[in-house]
Amino acid sequence: MHRKEIDIPTYLTEHGIKASYQRIRILKYFQEHLTHPTVNDIYEELLPDIPTLSKTTVYNTLNLFVEKNILDVILIEENEARYDWAMQTHGHFKCVKCGQVFDLEVNLEPSSIPGLRGYEIKEQHIYIKGVCLKCQNPESVH
Amino acid sequence: MHRKEIDIPTYLTEHGIKASYQRIRILKYFQEHLTHPTVNDIYEELLPDIPTLSKTTVYNTLNLFVEKNILDVILIEENEARYDWAMQTHGHFKCVKCGQVFDLEVNLEPSSIPGLRGYEIKEQHIYIKGVCLKCQNPESVH
DNA sequence: AATAAACTTGTAATCATTACAGTTCTATTA
DNA sequence: TAATAGAACTGTAATGATTACAAGTTTATT
Numbered sequence: 001m002h003r004k005e006i007d008i009p010t011y012l013t014e015h016g017i018k019a020s021y022q023r024i025r026i027l028k029y030f031q032e033h034l035t036h037p038t039v040n041d042i043y044e045e046l047l048p049d050i051p052t053l054s055k056t057t058v059y060n061t062l063n064l065f066v067e068k069n070i071l072d073v074i075l076i077e078e079n080e081a082r083y084d085w086a087m088q089t090h091g092h093f094k095c096v097k098c099g100q101v102f103d104l105e106v107n108l109e110p111s112s113i114p115g116l117r118g119y120e121i122k123e124q125h126i127y128i129k130g131v132c133l134k135c136q137n138p139e140s141v142h
Numbered sequence: 143m144h145r146k147e148i149d150i151p152t153y154l155t156e157h158g159i160k161a162s163y164q165r166i167r168i169l170k171y172f173q174e175h176l177t178h179p180t181v182n183d184i185y186e187e188l189l190p191d192i193p194t195l196s197k198t199t200v201y202n203t204l205n206l207f208v209e210k211n212i213l214d215v216i217l218i219e220e221n222e223a224r225y226d227w228a229m230q231t232h233g234h235f236k237c238v239k240c241g242q243v244f245d246l247e248v249n250l251e252p253s254s255i256p257g258l259r260g261y262e263i264k265e266q267h268i269y270i271k272g273v274c275l276k277c278q279n280p281e282s283v284h
Numbered sequence: 285a286a287t288a289a290a291c292t293t294g295t296a297a298t299c300a301t302t303a304c305a306g307t308t309c310t311a312t313t314a
Numbered sequence: 315t316a317a318t319a320g321a322a323c324t325g326t327a328a329t330g331a332t333t334a335c336a337a338g339t340t341t342a343t344t
Contacts, residue, residue, distance in 0.1 A: 018321075018322080020310090020321090020322060020323085022322080023322090039301085040300090053323090054323065056324065057322085057323055057324070060302095060322085063302095076267075079299080079300070081220075081300085096264060103257070104257045105255065105256055105257060106255055108248070110270070113233070113248055115247060118278070119274055119275060119278075120272045120273040120278060121272040122272045122273070123269075123271040125268070125270070125271075127265075127267040128255075128258070128263060128265065129263075129267075130263040131264070136260070136261075136262060160290075162291060162292085162341090164292070165291090181331080181332085194292080195293090197332095198292080198332095198333085199291085199293070202292080205333095222330090222331065223331085
């Protein structure tokens with residue numbers, strides 16, 4: 001089942017989360033945008049539609065989703081957390097010019113890292129920063 | 143030349159940094175401790191010796207060192223930056239039980255990552271969290 | 285010794301995040 | 315349907331790392 005085909009209320013219930021209106025709308029954000037939003041991105045997008053929405057609710061909900069393994073936190077920013085639909089471990093690239101964050105297919109085999117022998121691994125984060133193709137040759141791209 | 147054998151004032155000068163007393167002492171911290179300190183770790187360690195030291199100076203100095211490629215920033219924490227002697231790219235492991243941060247030898251070849259073809263890479267960060275050996279079997283370790 | 289530039293310091297501001305208490309919503313039961 | 319308890323939501327205040335800024339100190343140059 002692909003992310004876009006998932007029924008959000010069902011998906012929440014399956015993960016032990018009561019499907020409130022705010023929670024549905026917040027998770028739907030990730031279904032509709034394949035980006036890596038900050039708390040504020042989500043808050044500002046939903047506010048016109050849900051004028052009573054509190055930023056605290058966005059924080060609480062995202063923390064809950066992370067705890068229930070629906071979302072991952074991305075700390076590629078220096079100061080602000082971003083969130084991403086939880087899926088097979090992958091990496092993230094941030095272009096330091098345009099600021100966009102991309103997903104990367106990275107297969108980092110923990111068993112290949114000498115110092116980790118016997119360690120219990122809970123999380124794996126791979127962040128790469130640089131300049132994306134478009135920002136290197138602004139004119140060469142249509 | 144190994145980190146412990148470096149002459150700090152010379153090293154600073156070579157990197158285009160005027161070797162003030164505070165800067166020498168702060169960089170010396172990294173020579174004497176092979177850890178990954180926070181701003182506060184450094185501040186508290188040096189304060190008894192340099193009672194006039196300001197936390198702002200520690201911030202300014204660490205930012206300068208990072209800018210001059212003497213140190214790297216580690217953002218494995220959720221809320222606080224850590225710093226590390228800049229050397230060949232490597233990863234970091236944080237034990238979620240004892241909180242200690244270890245260095246990892248990781249060789250992540252950017253050319254092996256499909257989505258990065260043609261991208262200019264400036265930084266590479268690999269963070270792994272889990273439970274270290276000692277915290278898994280507290281009694282089995284002397 | 286004079287002077288300017290660089291460095292350091294302390295306080296105040298910033299900003300993301302969390303704490304907390306009051307309000308609203310939801311589901312269950314009578 | 316009404317009552318009630320628990321969960322979820324909201325708004326404000328607090329927290330805490332980091333930065334801005336202006337004033338004081340040190341350093342280097344003349």
